[in-house]
Amino acid sequence: MKKDKKRDKKIHRIADEERYKEVKEMTTEEWNAKLEEKNKAKTGKMKDKKRMGKVLGKVIHGTTPEERFKEIHGITIEEWNAKLEVKFKDKTGMTPDEWYVKQVKTTTPFDIINERYGTVTEDDIKLVKDLQFFGLKDGVINILLDYVAIFSSIGMVHPLVREMGENWHKENILTVEKAINFVREEHKKYTE
Secondary structure (H helix, E strand, O other): OHHHHHHHHHHHHHHHHHHHHHHHOOOHHHHHHHHHHHHHHHHOOOHHHHHHHHHHOOOOOOOOHHHHHHHHHOOOHHHHHHHHHHHHHHHHOOOHHHHHHHHHHHOOHHHHHHHHHOOOOHHHHHHHHHHHHOOOOHHHHHHHHHHHHHHOOOOOOHHHHHHHHHHHHHOOOOOHHHHHHHHHHHHHHHHO
């Protein structure tokens, strides 16, 4: 038994020494190529690592995010987004906006809450009923809940969401299209 363990240790040591010699004699390019080949065999795709390899060895000179993006990818952000939109339309048969409108119109607010937070509480049910009482339709409530979930760093605070719903009603934001436009305008103000 002890002899087997000693023999196994010796075999592992020899194998480790051989790997060390092999690695020590490799150039960085050879090592990266070997790793890439090894990873390709595991996952079958290396697009992201190849792309990052190109970016990592490059000095980016752009002063704005748009300039840096174009330097890295060779196209503008608008062109990139247009390509993504075409891919999405080919895959689903509709634009991302059409898809989102369909989603918010066919999903209940309780499904949105459950998807975002994992459970629907009694307070959540009361919140949705209050928002419906203000005159907001389920699609508009869904957009409000998405907006809060995406842009609120403190999570869904019921009194705040209730107040926002009341303000949306006062501002006459009662359709899905108006709600989407309102959220886009708010986001544009925030990013400027």
